[in-house]
Amino acid sequence: MRTVDIRVPATSANLGPGFDALGLALSLYDEIEAALTDEPGVRITVEGEGAGEVDLGEGHLIVKTMRETFGRMGVPQPDGIRLRCRNRIPHARGLGSSSAAVCAGILAARALSGAEFPDDEVFALATEIEGHPDNVAPCLAGGLTVAWSDHTGSPRMVKLAPDERVRPVALIPSARLATETARGLLPKDVPHKDASFNAGRAALLIAALTQRPERGLLLAATEDRLHQHYRAPAMPASSDLIERLRAVGVPAVVSGAGPTVLAFSTSDTQDLIAPEVGNDWHIQLMDVDPVGANVQFPETR
Numbered sequence: 001m002r003t004v005d006i007r008v009p010a011t012s013a014n015l016g017p018g019f020d021a022l023g024l025a026l027s028l029y030d031e032i033e034a035a036l037t038d039e040p041g042v043r044i045t046v047e048g049e050g051a052g053e054v055d056l057g058e059g060h061l062i063v064k065t066m067r068e069t070f071g072r073m074g075v076p077q078p079d080g081i082r083l084r085c086r087n088r089i090p091h092a093r094g095l096g097s098s099s100a101a102v103c104a105g106i107l108a109a110r111a112l113s114g115a116e117f118p119d120d121e122v123f124a125l126a127t128e129i130e131g132h133p134d135n136v137a138p139c140l141a142g143g144l145t146v147a148w149s150d151h152t153g154s155p156r157m158v159k160l161a162p163d164e165r166v167r168p169v170a171l172i173p174s175a176r177l178a179t180e181t182a183r184g185l186l187p188k189d190v191p192h193k194d195a196s197f198n199a200g201r202a203a204l205l206i207a208a209l210t211q212r213p214e215r216g217l218l219l220a221a222t223e224d225r226l227h228q229h230y231r232a233p234a235m236p237a238s239s240d241l242i243e244r245l246r247a248v249g250v251p252a253v254v255s256g257a258g259p260t261v262l263a264f265s266t267s268d269t270q271d272l273i274a275p276e277v278g279n280d281w282h283i284q285l286m287d288v289d290p291v292g293a294n295v296q297f298p299e300t301r
Helices: 061-073 097-113 119-130 136-141 179-183 192-210 215-221 228-234 236-247 273-277
Strands: 003-013 022-037 041-048 080-087 144-149 155-160 167-173 252-254 261-265 281-285 294-296
Touching (some): 003 097, 003 167, 022 061, 022 097, 022 136, 022 167, 061 097, 061 119, 097 119, 119 136, 136 144, 136 155, 144 192, 155 192, 167 273, 179 228, 228 236, 228 252, 236 261, 236 273, 273 281
Parallel strands (some): 041 080
Antiparallel strands (some): 003 294, 022 080, 167 261, 167 281, 252 261
C-alpha cells in the first residue's frame, strides 16, 4: 500500500483591497495521510476541525477532488481510498479550509498515481473546483500571491516574498459564515471611483507587504471599498472589531469571506490588538508560510 503525506497551509485572501486577487499563506496547517488500497470503498478518520461533522464517505471534499483528479489525468479509479486527516484550519471562517482540502486532494491523487500532471494544471483544476484562485494560489505556492485569469480564462499567479517583519494575526470567532452567503451580498456593479480607489490601495499593499511593512503604510494600504462594507451585515461583530482595531491604528481586514479578522502586527501595534478583541475571539499569531503545500512519501507501510 503506497501512502503519501500532504501538508497544506491556511490562507487569507483579499487582504482588504485585493479582492479575488491577493492571497497570503499562513503557518496553520491541515495534515493528510492518503493511501490507495485494494479493499473497496472509502475509509476516513478526522481529528481536530470538522471531526464529527464532515462526510466520511464519497462526499468528503478530498475524496471528491481525488476522484476528479484521477479522471482528469486519465487514470483508472482506485478500488479503495484511505484518508487520515488532522485538521487545524477552522471551517467556514475565511481561512481557506476548502481550498486546502482541494489542493490536498489534487496533490494526493497526482502523487499516488505517478501520472504526469504539471503544476499549472494542478493550479487550473484547483481553481476550477474551488471557483476562484485567490486561496488556492497561496496554498499551493506559499508566500504572498497575486492571481488573475488570462485572455483564455486560464488562471495565472505570481508569488512574492513578504518582508520578514510581516506578522499576521488571525482573530477567529466561533461563528461561521459560508462563502456563498458572503458573495451573495456583493453588488453586480460598483462606482468607478471605488474601483480606482481599490486599485491604488492594492498596489500600495504589495509595496507595504514586500518592502515597507510600516504601520502607517499598512493601515492606508488595507483600506477597501469593494467588498467589506457590503458584507458587514452578515458579520456585524467582525465589522465592529475591524473598525475598533483600525481606530487605534492596527491594520485589520476581513480574512477571505469572513468572519475571521486578519490583523498585521507591527512593533508598535502588537500591544494594541488584545485589548480590542475580548473573550469571544481566538487570537492566533502566525507567520507567513513561505513554501505552500508539501508532499512527502513515508516508508512503505
